[in-house]
Amino acid sequence: MESQIDLVYEDIRGKANAKLIRFIGDLDATNVETVLEKVCSLLNEGINNLVADFQKLRYVNSTGLGILLHFSKSAKEKGGSFKIANINENVYEIIEIIGATSLLEIYDELDEAIAALD
Amino acid sequence: MMRINIKEVKTTQNAVILHFSGELNSDSISEISDSFNKLESFNRNFAIADMTEVSLISSAALGELMGARKRLVEKGGDLVLAGLKIEIRTKLNLMGATKIFRIFSDNRSALNAYKWQIERNPEMVHVTFPPYLEIVPPLRQLISRIAKFKGYSNKDSFRIETIVDEVCNNAVEHGKQGNDQKVDLKMNIDPKKIELDVINMSDPDKMDSLKALLKPREGGQEVQSDNKRGRGLALIKMLTDELTVDCSEKGTSVHIKKVREE
Numbered sequence: 014m015e016s017q018i019d020l021v022y023e024d025i026r027g028k029a030n031a032k033l034i035r036f037i038g039d040l041d042a043t044n045v046e047t048v049l050e051k052v053c054s055l056l057n058e059g060i061n062n063l064v065a066d067f068q069k070l071r072y073v074n075s076t077g078l079g080i081l082l083h084f085s086k087s088a089k090e091k092g093g094s095f096k097i098a099n100i101n102e103n104v105y106e107i108i109e110i111i112g113a114t115s116l117l118e119i120y121d122e123l124d125e126a127i128a129a130l131d
Numbered sequence: 132m133m134r135i136n137i138k139e140v141k142t143t144q145n146a147v148i149l150h151f152s153g154e155l156n157s158d159s160i161s162e163i164s165d166s167f168n169k170l171e172s173f174n175r176n177f178a179i180a181d182m183t184e185v186s187l188i189s190s191a192a193l194g195e196l197m198g199a200r201k202r203l204v205e206k207g208g209d210l211v212l213a214g215l216k217i218e219i220r221t222k223l224n225l226m227g228a229t230k231i232f233r234i235f236s237d238n239r240s241a242l243n244a245y246k247w248q249i250e251r252n253p254e255m256v257h258v259t260f261p262p263y264l265e266i267v268p269p270l271r272q273l274i275s276r277i278a279k280f281k282g283y284s285n286k287d288s289f290r291i292e293t294i295v296d297e298v299c300n301n302a303v304e305h306g307k308q309g310n311d312q313k314v315d316l317k318m319n320i321d322p323k324k325i326e327l328d329v330i331n332m333s334d335p336d337k338m339d340s341l342k343a344l345l346k347p348r349e350g351g352q353e354v355q356s357d358n359k360r361g362r363g364l365a366l367i368k369m370l371t372d373e374l375t376v377d378c379s380e381k382g383t384s385v386h387i388k389k390v391r392e393e
Contacts, residue, residue, distance in 0.1 A: 016268040042300045043264050072289075074296050075362040103289040110369045111362050 015044040016072075020051055028130050030093065031062035033123075036070040040077035049080050053087070061093025064126045068099035078111055085117055094118060098126040133159040135166045139173060145208065146177040146245050148238055152184035155192035163192060167199040176208025177249055179241040183214035193228055200232065208249075209233070213241040247281075253321040254281075262303045262312050262331065271295040274318060281320055284393035290370050291325060291389060297363040298329045298385050305340065306331030306383065324372075327387040333380055342378070 018038035025031040032055060040048060055063065063084065073081070081097070088095040098120040100108070108114055120126035133153040140146045149166055153159075170178060180196065182188075188196075200210035211233045215223070223229050235241035246252040256277060260266045275292035279285065295316070302314045315330040368374055373388035 014265050039268065041268060041296060042304075043268060072292070074293060074300070075366045076300070079362060103286065106286075106290075107293060107366065111366060 015047065016041050018044050018048060020048065022055075025062075025064065025127055025130070028062060028127070030060050031064070031130055032060050033064045033066060033127070035066040035068070038070070039072040040070060040080075041072065041074045042076045045076050045080050048077075049083070052080075052084050056084070056087050056091060056093075059091075061088050061091040062130050063088055063093070063095045064123070064130065065095065065097045066099050066123055067097055067101065067104060068123075070101070070104060073104050073107055075107075075111065078108060078113060081108075082113060082116055094130065096120060096126040096129060098123040133162065135162060137166060137169060137173075139175065140242065143177075143242070143245065144250060145175050146179065146242060146249075147173060147175045148179045148181050150181045150184075154187040154189075155185060155196075156187060156189040157191040159192055160195045163195045163199070167202070170203075176203050176206045177245050178203060178208070178210045179235075179238055179245070180210060180212050181214055181238055182212055182216070182219065183237075185216070185219065188219055188223070190226065193223070193226065197228070197231060209245075211235060211241050211244070213238050247322065251321050251323070253319040253326075256316075256318040256320070258316045259313050260316070261310060262306055262308055262314050264300065264303050267296055267299045267303065270299060270316070277318075278320065278325065282322065283325075283391055287389075287391055287393055290392075294367055294370050294387060294389060295327065297367050298327065298387065301363055302329050302331040302383070302385070305334070305337050307334040323391050325389045325391075327389070328384065329387075330382060330384045332382050333378070335380065338380070 016039040018036065018040055021035040021037065023033040023035070025033050034052070052063070085095040096118040099122070100119060108117065120129065133151065133155055136150040138148045138150060140148060147170060155163070167178070170176065196210065203210050213235045214237050215234060220229070220234065223232070233244070235244065247254070256274070258270060260270065271292045274295045275288045278291045279288040283291070299314065299316065306312070306314065312332055317328045319326045367387070370389070371387045372390045373386070375386040377384045
């Protein structure tokens with residue numbers, strides 16, 4: 014059985030080809046493929062401006078971090094971006110230890126991340 | 132009438148059980164005092180007052196116990212209460228004594244607390260599980276909760292959860308698969324550190340990928356955004372104080388030491 018993770022999508026008012034994705038639960042080796050499939054299908058539909066709200070993302074491991082880096086790279090290649098906001102301290106520490114803070118677009122607040130969309 | 136039996140606990144360096152019975156009232160004070168004086172001759176300063184057969188503790192007797200506790204604490208020991216009847220516990224609570232004495236449901240719980248806090252004896256958890264990724268999340272959460280329950284901070288417990296997750300995922304992914312296979316996890320936890328040993332059987336077909344994983348990367352910890360995997364070991368190294376990986380055709384064993392930080 015996979016770890017519990019829910020992705021809740023919301024439109025972002027006034028922003029074309031954009032979605033807010035709220036990550037709720039744990040992102041780990043048991044559910045990365047499911048999450049990868051869901052987010053990549055958005056990118057393939059042309060929704061390439063993504064804002065991830067991590068307020069309720071309790072846990073991420075190295076495999077989960079790997080797909081976050083993949084989303085960021087794929088979104089950029091398609092002319093968009095993958096921005097992250099509201100990261101809890103523990104999750105941020107994992108990203109920091111891996112040395113990925115400079116590879117990901119990280120914002121303190123959701124509003125800031127949305128405002129930074131092109 | 133009150134009676135006190137003093138019993139040394141041979142499996143400990145320093146603990147003694149005082150088994151009280153009857154009513155602890157103003158007539159009992161000198162006997163209580165004498166009993167605690169005897170502890171000095173035993174050279175033991177951690178006392179468990181077994182109250183299972185006590186029907187009353189008066190405020191005067193309570194005062195005497197508080198004085199005895201104070202003297203033991205000054206010597207680096209303690210006096211804890213075990214097996215209190217509910218009505219006595221309620222009364223002690225109303226008198227504010229439960230803020231002073233540590234209270235345990237029975238002698239065994241009190242002794243475990245003593246061994247953990249005073250003798251700093253490690254406790255061990257041993258789990259054997261089949262090599263399936265789905266087993267890892269509940270296992271990592273269990274270990275994290277044990278660490279938290281043992282007084283480790285949220286941050287340390289989260290780091291331990293991450294270490295267990297990464298080590299066990301590697302054991303499953305790079306080890307031998309199948310229903311007849313197993314991964315062995317042992318954790319020794321004490322108030323200052325956690326040591327983990329994870330052992331799995333090697334899969335000859337995966338030896339090359341495992342050796343590549345263990346090979347130090349050129350360019351230090353630099354990450355590449357196009358790789359989805361392969362960062363687990365780097366993360367483990369950064370989160371632990373000691374990491375030893377022993378890899379052979381027979382099996383892989385990982386030993387980790389994580390010192391408590393907060």
